[in-house]
Amino acid sequence: MLKKIVSIITIISLMTIAFAGCAKKEEVKNENLKKVTVVLDWVPNTNHTGLYVAKDKGYFKEEGLDVEIIQPSEGGSISLVAAGQAEFGISYQEEVTYARTLENSMPIKAVAAIIQHNTSGFASPVSKNIKSPKDFEGKKYGGWGMDVERAMLKGLMEKEGADFSKLEMVDIGVADFFTSVKNNVDFTWIYYGWDGVASEVKDFPINFIKLTDIDPNLDYYTPLIVAKEDLLNNDKELVSKFLKAVTKGYEYCIDNPEDAVKSLLKEAPEIDEKIAVESQKYLANEYKADAKRWGEMKEEIWTNYSNWMYEKGLIENKINVKEAFTNEYLPQ
Numbered sequence: 001m002l003k004k005i006v007s008i009i010t011i012i013s014l015m016t017i018a019f020a021g022c023a024k025k026e027e028v029k030n031e032n033l034k035k036v037t038v039v040l041d042w043v044p045n046t047n048h049t050g051l052y053v054a055k056d057k058g059y060f061k062e063e064g065l066d067v068e069i070i071q072p073s074e075g076g077s078i079s080l081v082a083a084g085q086a087e088f089g090i091s092y093q094e095e096v097t098y099a100r101t102l103e104n105s106m107p108i109k110a111v112a113a114i115i116q117h118n119t120s121g122f123a124s125p126v127s128k129n130i131k132s133p134k135d136f137e138g139k140k141y142g143g144w145g146m147d148v149e150r151a152m153l154k155g156l157m158e159k160e161g162a163d164f165s166k167l168e169m170v171d172i173g174v175a176d177f178f179t180s181v182k183n184n185v186d187f188t189w190i191y192y193g194w195d196g197v198a199s200e201v202k203d204f205p206i207n208f209i210k211l212t213d214i215d216p217n218l219d220y221y222t223p224l225i226v227a228k229e230d231l232l233n234n235d236k237e238l239v240s241k242f243l244k245a246v247t248k249g250y251e252y253c254i255d256n257p258e259d260a261v262k263s264l265l266k267e268a269p270e271i272d273e274k275i276a277v278e279s280q281k282y283l284a285n286e287y288k289a290d291a292k293r294w295g296e297m298k299e300e301i302w303t304n305y306s307n308w309m310y311e312k313g314l315i316e317n318k319i320n321v322k323e324a325f326t327n328e329y330l331p332q
Contacts, residue, residue, distance in 0.1 A: 032064070033061065033064055033065060033066035034064055034065050034066065034238060035065075035066045035068070036060075036065050036066065036067045036068070036087045036088070036238070036242060037067075037068050037070060037085070037086040037087055037088075038051060038067060038068070038069045038070070038086060038087070038088045038089065038090070039070050039071070039072050039077040039080045039081065039085075039086040039088075039089045039090070040069065040070070040071050040072060040077065040089075040090050041072065041076070041077050041089070041090040041091055041092070041223055042071075042072070042174075043071060043268070044069075044071070044264060044267060044268035044271070045194060045264075045268075045271070045279075046193065046194065046261065046264065046276055046279040046280050046283055047090070047114055047115070047191075047193070047194075047223050047283070048069070048090065048264070049249075049250075049253050049260050049261060049263065049264045049280060049283075050114070050246055050249035050250030050252070050253050050260075050287070051067075051069055051246060051249060052069070052249075052263040052264045052266070052267050053249035053250075053252050053253060053260050053263045053264075054067070054245045054246050054248060054249030055067055055069065055249075055263070056262075056263035056266060056267075057249070057252070057263065059245035059246075059248045059249055060242075060245045062245065063241035063242070063244055063245045064241065065238075065241060065242060065245065067242075067245075069267070070086070072089075076091075076095070077089030077090055077091050077226070078091050078095055078096070078099050078106060078108055078226065079106075081108060081226055081227065081228055082099070082106040082107070082108055082228060084228065084230075087227060087228075087231055087238070087242070088111075088225055088226065088227050088242065089225070089226050089227075090114070090223050090224070090225060090226075091108075091110070091223065091224060091225075091226045092220070092221065092222035092223050092224060093110070093220040093221040093222060093224060093301075093302065093305055094148060094220065094222070094305070094309070096108055096109075096110050096224070096226060096324055096325075097305070097306050097309060097315060097319060097324065098314075098315065100319050100323070100324055101315045101316065101317055101319055107228055107229040107230065108226050108227070108228060108229070109226065109227060109228075109229055109232060109323070109324060109325060109326055110221065110224045110225065110226050110297065110324060110325040110326070111224075111225050111226065111227050111232070111239065111243060111295075111325075111326060111329055111330075112224060112225040112243055112246065112247075112294075112295030112297075112329075112330060113221040113224045113225075113291075113295055113296065113297045114223045114224055114225065114250070114287065114295075115193070115221075115222075115223070115283065115286040115287055115289070116221075116286065116287070116288065116289035116290065116291050117212065117219055117286065117289055118211055118212055118218060118219050118220050118221075118222055119191055119192045119193050119196075119210070119286060120189060120190065120191045120192070120210075120211055120222065121189070121190065121192065121208050121209050121210040121211050121213075122136075122141075122187050122188070122189055122190075122208070122209045122211075123177065123181075123187060123188060123189075123190045123192075123195065123196065123199070123206045123207070123208050123209075124181060124186055124187035124188075124206060124207050125181050125182075125204070125205070125206060125207075126205040126206060126207055128181075128186045128187065128207070129207075130186065130187050130207055130209075131207055131209070132160060132209065133153075133156040133157045133159065133160040133162055133209065133214065134157070134160040134161065134162045136153065136156075136157055136162060136166075136167045136187075137157075137162050137163055137166040137167065138166055138167075139167060139168070139186040139187060140167075140168045140169075140170055140184075140185045140186045141153065141167060141168065141169050141170065141185060141186070141187055141188065142170050142171075142172035142175070142180045142181075142184060142185030142187070142188045143169060143170070143171065143172065143188065143189060144171065144172075144173060144174075145171035145173075147314060148309075148314055149169070149189065150169065151309075151312040151313070151314055152189075152211075152218075153167060153169070155215075155312060156214055156215070159214070159215070170184065170185055172184060172185060172188070177190055177195045177198075178195075178198075178199075178202070178204060190208075192208060192210070192282075193279055193282050193283050193286065194275075194279055196208055197275060197278045197279045197282050198272075198275045198279075200278065201272075201274055201275050201278055215308075216304070217304045217305060217307070217308040218305065218308065219301060219304070219305075220301060220302075220304075220305035221297060221301060221302075224297070224325075225243075225246070225295075227239060232326070232329070236329065239329045240329045240331075243295065243329050243330055243331065244331050246295075247293075247294050247295060247330065247331050250287050250288075250294045250295075251294060253280065253283070253284060253287060254284050254287050254288060254294070255284075257277070257280040257281045257283070257284040258277055258280065258281070260280060261273075261276045261277050261280045264276060264280075293330060293331070294330075295327070295330045296327050296330060297325050297327060299321055299322065302321035302324060302325055303321050306318065306319050306321055306324075
């Protein structure tokens with residue numbers, strides 16, 4: 001009996017040592033993970049689900065990365081990336097173009113497109129009867145107070161022979177679309193992948209004027225992932241590993257939209273689950289769309305939109321688009 005007790009104690013002791021060893025190895029392994037920070041463009045939403053999937057399902061850890069996903073300060077994601085406070089950021093083509101054409105330009109480069117085509121446009125309740133830019137006359141637009149909005153609205157209205165001076169523009173900041181068009185303005189600029197889908201879920205009929213339907217030059221990349229040129233030049237392995245994990249995350253979103261959204265909701269439980277699921281289903285068809293692989297960008301898209309920005313006086317100088325983006329670090 002005593003021998004049995006001693007044997008049992010010995011086994012337990014050996015198991016304890018073994019588990020302690022495993023824990024120690026795991027601890028060391030975690031300590032060896034490379035810390036990486038990603039700053040979002042706004043609050044967590046379905047555009048970001050691939051990042052949360054990569055974190056939740058361990059794709060980042062498989063590449064030796066410990067990734068923290070944070071929300072931006074008032075300065076936005078690009079300024080934080082440029083300042084070296086984050087390795088990667090979520091931005092959009094227009095912001096990258098601005099950053100590279102400033103007098104004190106920011107050495108920021110796009111490394112992956114999250115979705116392939118611009119899904120944004122102007123939305124309004126059906127009752128407002130706004131079906132084309134011509135109908136903007138005599139209406140009140142609610143926006144963010146940005147120069148690009150003025151240029152966009154003016155250009156689209158003039159193309160339709162409408163009088164831009166008859167449009168009233170109101171700065172509503174980040175106010176909710178549904179609240180704004182009910183109480184304050186006639187129409188706003190939305191991304192169909194969220195507010196458009198939400199209007200369907202809420203049974204709130206809208207008229208939607210998609211920018212790319214009016215002018216092909218407005219088919220730009222929004223959102224996309226950016227990094228500082230120093231990082232791209234000095235740590236190519238890190239960038240490649242990061243994008244390998246992120247690609248795997250977005251591929252999972254494409255194949256499993258309903259399950260993928262669970263990873264997003266773990267980090268942002270305040271999001272309406274029903275809207276998130278429907279939004280994820282919508283984006284599943286947009287992430288890669290007609291591209292050969294997720295994240296890939298085309299030079300012509302960068303050229304067309306930067307030329308449009310130059311023609312509208314939004315940038316003083318044309319940019320070398322080949323320096324503004326790269327597909328080099330995407331998995332083959």
